[in-house]
Amino acid sequence: MKKNNIFYKILLFNYICFIVILASLYIYAYLSPKITLNSANSVYLYDYNNELIFESNNHSKWTKIDNINDYIKNATISTEDKNFYTHHGFDYLRIIKAIYLNIINKSIVQGASTISQQYVKNLYLDFDKTWKRKIEEAFLTIRLEAHYSKDDILEGYLNTINYGQGNYGIESASEYYFNKKASEISLEEATMLAGIPRSPENNNPISNYDNCIKRAKIIAKTMLDNKVISNEEYNSLDYSKIEIYGKRETNNMLTLMYYHDAVIDELNNLKEIPKSLIQSGGLKIYTSYNPKVQKDLDDSIQKNINEKDNVQVASIVTNPKTGGIMALAGGYNYAKSEYNRATKSKRQVGSTIKPFLYYTALENNMTEASTFLSEQTTFVFSDNQTYSPKNHSNKYGNKEISMAAALAYSDNIYAVKTHLFLGEEQLINTLKIAGLKEKLEPNPSLALGANEINMLDYTQSYNTLANYGNKVKVHFIDKVEDSKGNLLYKNKEEAKQVMNKDSLFILNEMLTNTYNSTFINYLNPTVIYLNSKLTRKYALKSGTTENDYWIVGYNPDILMMVWAGNDLNKNVDSSYSKKIKNIWLDTVESYEKGKEPTWYEMPENIVGLPLDPITANVNNNKSIIYYFKKGSEPNLSK
Numbered sequence: 001m002k003k004n005n006i007f008y009k010i011l012l013f014n015y016i017c018f019i020v021i022l023a024s025l026y027i028y029a030y031l032s033p034k035i036t037l038n039s040a041n042s043v044y045l046y047d048y049n050n051e052l053i054f055e056s057n058n059h060s061k062w063t064k065i066d067n068i069n070d071y072i073k074n075a076t077i078s079t080e081d082k083n084f085y086t087h088h089g090f091d092y093l094r095i096i097k098a099i100y101l102n103i104i105n106k107s108i109v110q111g112a113s114t115i116s117q118q119y120v121k122n123l124y125l126d127f128d129k130t131w132k133r134k135i136e137e138a139f140l141t142i143r144l145e146a147h148y149s150k151d152d153i154l155e156g157y158l159n160t161i162n163y164g165q166g167n168y169g170i171e172s173a174s175e176y177y178f179n180k181k182a183s184e185i186s187l188e189e190a191t192m193l194a195g196i197p198r199s200p201e202n203n204n205p206i207s208n209y210d211n212c213i214k215r216a217k218i219i220a221k222t223m224l225d226n227k228v229i230s231n232e233e234y235n236s237l238d239y240s241k242i243e244i245y246g247k248r249e250t251n252n253m254l255t256l257m258y259y260h261d262a263v264i265d266e267l268n269n270l271k272e273i274p275k276s277l278i279q280s281g282g283l284k285i286y287t288s289y290n291p292k293v294q295k296d297l298d299d300s301i302q303k304n305i306n307e308k309d310n311v312q313v314a315s316i317v318t319n320p321k322t323g324g325i326m327a328l329a330g331g332y333n334y335a336k337s338e339y340n341r342a343t344k345s346k347r348q349v350g351s352t353i354k355p356f357l358y359y360t361a362l363e364n365n366m367t368e369a370s371t372f373l374s375e376q377t378t379f380v381f382s383d384n385q386t387y388s389p390k391n392h393s394n395k396y397g398n399k400e401i402s403m404a405a406a407l408a409y410s411d412n413i414y415a416v417k418t419h420l421f422l423g424e425e426q427l428i429n430t431l432k433i434a435g436l437k438e439k440l441e442p443n444p445s446l447a448l449g450a451n452e453i454n455m456l457d458y459t460q461s462y463n464t465l466a467n468y469g470n471k472v473k474v475h476f477i478d479k480v481e482d483s484k485g486n487l488l489y490k491n492k493e494e495a496k497q498v499m500n501k502d503s504l505f506i507l508n509e510m511l512t513n514t515y516n517s518t519f520i521n522y523l524n525p526t527v528i529y530l531n532s533k534l535t536r537k538y539a540l541k542s543g544t545t546e547n548d549y550w551i552v553g554y555n556p557d558i559l560m561m562v563w564a565g566n567d568l569n570k571n572v573d574s575s576y577s578k579k580i581k582n583i584w585l586d587t588v589e590s591y592e593k594g595k596e597p598t599w600y601e602m603p604e605n606i607v608g609l610p611l612d613p614i615t616a617n618v619n620n621n622k623s624i625i626y627y628f629k630k631g632s633e634p635n636l637s638k
Contacts, residue, residue: 042282042483045263047289048324054166054260061171065155068170068182071190073154074228079194079219081115082226085150088142117141119157158182163196164204165246165335166257177205179245187229188239191216201338205244213239246335258330259289262343262456263476272489273480283488284481288324293317293591297327300586304579305332305564311572313580314341315562316459317587320466320554322493323474325459327587339567346438346452347565350543351410351526352550353427353449355465355507358407360430361418362503367632368510369616371400372417379416379444387444389416392544397522402616404626408513408525410542412448419447433498434461435471449543459561465507465539466554468600469499502605506627511539518624519613527551529578533585536597542577549576551584556598560588605630 045054065073077084113121120140144153163173170193174182178189185193195215196203205212216239224234263285267273297315305313317327330340339345361370374397378388389412396413397405406414419427424442431440437460438453440446460474472495480489513519514527515534526542536555543550548565549572562580566572611626611634612619618636628634 043264044282044284045260045289046284046286047291048287048326048478050286051291053289053291054256056168061169061175062159063155063169063171063182065151065158068155068158069185069190071187072158072170072182072185072193074226075190075194075219075223076158077115077154078223078226078228080118080197081113082222084115084154087114088145114141115157116144116153119153119160120144122157122160122162161197162200163193164200164338165206166260175245177244177246178242186242187220187233188216188237188242191219191223191237192239192242194219206246206335207338209244256294257334257338258340258342259287259294259325259328259476261330261338261340262325262328263287265343266476267480270477270480270489282483284483284485286478286480287476288319288322288326288478289476290317290326293587294327296590297329297583297587300583301329301332303586304582305576307332307336309573309576310566310570311564311576312337312341312567313562313564313583314345314455315560315583315587316342316455317558317560317591318459318463318466318474320463320556320559321472321495323460323463323467323472324478325474325476326558328476341563341567342455344454346454347548347563348451348545349449349453349458350545350548350550351412351415351449352458352541352543352552353431353447354407354410354415355511355539355541356430356434356461357415357419357422357427357447358403358510359465359499359503359507360422360426361403362506363430363500364422364426365632366403366418367626367628368402368404368506369611369626369628369634370403371616372406372414374399374401374406374411374413377413377417379420387416389413389445389448392523395523397614399615401614402611402626404510404513404616404624405519405614407510407541408516408519408613409523410514410526415447416444420444431461434464435474435498436461449545455561455563459559462552462554462561463559464499465504466556466559467495468556469497469501469504470495471498472496501600502603502629505600505603505606506629508539508600509625509627511541512537513613513624514540514542516613516624518622521614527581530581530585533589535589536592537599538588542581544577547571549580551580553584553588556600557595558588558591560584602627607633609633609636 043056044052047053117137120137159169162168163170165176167173167176170182173193173196174180174185177193178185180189192205192212195212202208203211203215220229220234220237223229224231267285297317301313305311312331313329314331315329316325318325328342330342331337362368376390376396378386380386391412392410401411401414403414405411424444424446427446428440428442436453437457440451456474463474464471472493473491475491477489478491479487481487514525515531516525517528517531519525520528527540530540538553538555540551540553547569548563550561550563552561554560562584564572564576564580606627607630608625608627610623611617612622613624616626
């Protein structure tokens with residue numbers, strides 16, 4: 001009996017201590033400054049010309065709680081926090097239940113965040129999953145509850161939550177999905193909207209209609225169980241009558257949201273921006289975004305890519321001098337798939353890797369006149385393993401061909417011979433020097449781009465080629481300010497010369513041969529299709545694998561990379577080889593229109609000689625200019 005009394009006294013003492021601590025926290029929170037509900041976590045995106053292009057919390061669409069339909073309020077509370085109006089920021093019974101279920105299932109099967117806690121996360125840009133952040137989150141929740149009524153909190157929550165497809169807030173979501181005000185939506189529409197925030201990409205009716213309806217029906221049943229709708233209302237639900245509008249007057253999904261997502265990813269990785277709570281009332285993010293370039297890119301994608309072919313596309317366009325990303329496409333249609341293939345996926349890059357291989361060769365005493373025999377070849381290695389690469393269409397010169405010809409034709413035999421001659425680590429080292437972060441393993445097929453690389457990572461390396469060997473950070477964000485204009489971050493555009501201009505000049509000249517009709521022989525140059533369409537000089541390289549099509553082209557003004565393929569790694573129709581070239585051509589030529597043509601200044605150490613385009617021998621009838629570092633040129637007098 002004595003032991004029981006001691007146990008109850010300890011329990012009572014701990015309970016009183018808990019109440020005192022909690023009360024003290026609420027008093028301290030009440031005495032702390034108010035959190036600004038309608039400006040925190042406002043993200044303003046500006047383009048390269050300092051024009052506003054996106055605002056995450058559109059205050060012109062902030063809707064008062066009385067103007068939000070009761071259906072959406074009840075649907076949200078029922079699914080997210082049914083005890084919202086009775087707790088003080090934390091639902092302790094729900095927390096205990098969640099802990100119990102998670103322990104029993106040995107995994108996280110249920111959360112216990114209240115609407116107040118979720119709203120705190122919406123108000124600020126980041127909460128790391130650390131105990132320090134959890135404590136900060138908890139205290140901010142107490143501050144929120146101490147200063148504001150439940151209606152104020154619910155109003156703020158519904159006006160800032162992510163409803164997918166770039167819609168933040170209930171008014172934007174209602175208008176976008178249903179072409180209605182938040183006060184006008186039906187019960188069916190309310191349950192659909194309430195189901196989106198848990199997984200905005202997967203539960204919105206445009207990306208995944210079936211998921212959206214499935215989730216909406218679960219929410220409707222929860223509303224019935226919580227007695228906020230009647231049996232009659234529940235039984236009369238009819239989702240087949242709901243029409244999805246899916247439009248907005250400005251900031252079309254195709255022109256902005258992939259770029260927006262990439263900006264936010266970069267923002268979250270900036271060490272200069274504190275990951276602690278940003279209570280400045282919002283951030284102004286100035287980017288390299290060029291609306292005209294983006295529109296040209298998107299228009300050409302829509303013109304050339306057929307959605308019925310189940311083909312995806314990705315593209316990045318940069319200003320080589322600054323490294324600023326002017327435009328980006330992460331897929332065919334953001335409204336159908338928010339997955340950003342340009343920043344998140346990895347694909348085999350095919351022959352687009354060869355410029356780095358031949359730069360390496362030029363740095364190791366080879367010249368563009370160096371020859372190898374182009375014929376069907378099986379390479380045998382010391383462990384008796386063999387490798388038998390093939391040329392496109394299985395066509396070979398069956399003679400000695402020059403590096404210039406090998407690059408123009410994208411001859412795989414020449415590439416593998418060069419790669420093995422130099423040593424398999426050499427190409428990897430060059431890519432690293434140019435800025436590639438991907439860890440590549442040395443192997444014979446690396447010379448043919450068999451390794452998978454992320455496009456954004458790859459762009460960094462190509463940007464160094466396009467910037468004449470000067471490496472600058474490829475980036476979306478130029479600078480970040482708080483709402484008062486205080487500078488928080490500025491991109492440092494300091495260029496570092498990491499590659500040899502002599503070798504790069506020769507390489508860039510060779511890359512103009514990919515569309516040079518002088519090379520038409522046993523094969524056509526790989527980008528000959530664009531020969532008559534180009535108005536100026538570009539370094540161009542295409543790449544093809546079993547499931548991927550690539551085109552990369554640049555000059556000192558612009559670098560653009562385009563990929564097309566299938567998310568499931570299935571075959572794509574060969575017509576897409578031309579279609580992505582069209583996308584590249586439309587976008588780059590539109591950007592260059594009216595500008596003075598530019599090219600790379602020839603270094604003093606370079607000389608040019610007229611030689612046969614294929615064999616690099618003297619040919620008085622047919623020749624191109626081969627470039628050499630002084631001292632490496634052939635002696636034509638012999």
